[in-house]
Amino acid sequence: MTKEKQKKNTARKRMQPCSPKSDRITKKEALSMLKSADLLDLGLTADNMRKQLHPAGIVSFVVDRNINYTNVCINKCTFCAFWRDEDDSDAYVLDRDTLFEKIEETLDLGGTQILIQGGLHPDLNIDYYIDLLRSIKKRFKINIHGFSPPEICYISDSADLTIQETLRILREAGLDSVPGGGAEILSDRVREILSPRKIKSSSWLKVMETAHRLGMRTTATMMFGSIESPEDIITHLEAIRELQDRTGGFTAFIPWSFQPGNTELANSNLGLGISSKPKKTKPQTPTPKPSYQATAVEYLKVLALSRIYLDNIDNIQASWVTQGMKLAQVALRFGANDFGSTMIEENVVASTGVSFRTSKHEIINTIRSAGFIPAQRDTFYNIIRKY
Numbered sequence: 001m002t003k004e005k006q007k008k009n010t011a012r013k014r015m016q017p018c019s020p021k022s023d024r025i026t027k028k029e030a031l032s033m034l035k036s037a038d039l040l041d042l043g044l045t046a047d048n049m050r051k052q053l054h055p056a057g058i059v060s061f062v063v064d065r066n067i068n069y070t071n072v073c074i075n076k077c078t079f080c081a082f083w084r085d086e087d088d089s090d091a092y093v094l095d096r097d098t099l100f101e102k103i104e105e106t107l108d109l110g111g112t113q114i115l116i117q118g119g120l121h122p123d124l125n126i127d128y129y130i131d132l133l134r135s136i137k138k139r140f141k142i143n144i145h146g147f148s149p150p151e152i153c154y155i156s157d158s159a160d161l162t163i164q165e166t167l168r169i170l171r172e173a174g175l176d177s178v179p180g181g182g183a184e185i186l187s188d189r190v191r192e193i194l195s196p197r198k199i200k201s202s203s204w205l206k207v208m209e210t211a212h213r214l215g216m217r218t219t220a221t222m223m224f225g226s227i228e229s230p231e232d233i234i235t236h237l238e239a240i241r242e243l244q245d246r247t248g249g250f251t252a253f254i255p256w257s258f259q260p261g262n263t264e265l266a267n268s269n270l271g272l273g274i275s276s277k278p279k280k281t282k283p284q285t286p287t288p289k290p291s292y293q294a295t296a297v298e299y300l301k302v303l304a305l306s307r308i309y310l311d312n313i314d315n316i317q318a319s320w321v322t323q324g325m326k327l328a329q330v331a332l333r334f335g336a337n338d339f340g341s342t343m344i345e346e347n348v349v350a351s352t353g354v355s356f357r358t359s360k361h362e363i364i365n366t367i368r369s370a371g372f373i374p375a376q377r378d379t380f381y382n383i384i385r386k387y
């Protein structure tokens with residue numbers, strides 16, 4: 001890449017508020033698309049938008065590792081199979097030697113980032129997080145993409161600091177960017193069922209806005225396919241689009257579907273997923289448990305709609321971790337331009353029993369055989385190497 005092109009690229013990636021486009025789709029149109037548009041029409045529209053935003057046909061991926069420093073969590077979300085109580089036999093807090101070994105291995109494999117997240121452990125205070133970040137930065141040249149909004153709020157509450165003060169302190173200690181975890185669906189009606197102890201939608205958005213105002217980039221996610229309605233999905237997309245209009249701080253949007261294995265939600269009758277229709281039962285028959293599992297078509301529809309609705313976010317990520325490599329490959333024709341991460345390690349989705357694994361080599365081949373140019377990127381979507 002010439003220096004001039006590089007400059008242009010960097011400028012495009014710089015954080016800037018995005019003026020709303022005059023021809024963007026409305027909430028009403030989006031809802032109608034989600035409910036009744038033809039799958040292939042939706043895919044074609046999303047694919048055309050992807051082409052406009054990424055005309056070179058590059059599909060990127062990052063080499064990184066998810067490191068979960070603890071699985072102890074007081075939130076106990078009903079959709080989560082990862083959390084443990086402090087006195088559970090398999091509860092853990094990662095020791096430093098193990099953590100450093102994991103980072104060393106990531107760097108040896110050409111990794112540029114660690115995604116570090118954990119549960120809300122009652123005994124860990126802000127000093128733990130500061131020390132964790134400093135100790136990593138002292139030893140390794142690696143981007144720390146870490147601590148999703150629920151963790152940031154928990155750290156700030158327990159230290160009696162504002163969100164802004166907390167983010168400043170963590171950034172000074174070495175935090176580079178913030179992952180969009182903990183968003184699930186940004187509708188408090190849904191959160192009340194999925195994760196009643198978790199931060200509300202407004203707090204998630206506040207952490208992200210504060211991070212953006214401090215010059216930190218973040219991602220945004222959405223976990224769908226559980227108890228939300230199509231209207232809730234649109235509410236979520238609108239909240240993300242509106243914040244991005246004001247800050248321009250999101251690098252990417254990552255929709256993925258709820259994985260029910262080993263979760264309290266899947267064993268309950270808390271509601272019905274978007275894919276489920278209530279079945280009529282005879283009065284004496286016990287109500288069947290709803291089947292919470294978005295289908296491939298639902299995944300592709302939501303992905304395509306995300307590409308179309310979020311006209312101010314450059315990158316939409318396919319989720320091979322939850323959908324498998326084959327559907328993630330198809331997703332590249334439904335609006336996605338990024339293949340996420342090689343995930344040298346992943347524990348949260350794996351705890352539901354879903355354990356798709358891959359390698360850099362397989363990601364490259366999958367992208368190439370779908371007709372795109374594979375490219376390794378960094379956290380900020382700068383291209384490191386094309387294949």
Ligand code: SF4
Pocket residue numbers: 073074075076077080081082083118119120150195198
């Ligand atoms: S999703 Fe996160 S906050 Fe909720 S129980 Fe699991 S680890 Fe805790």
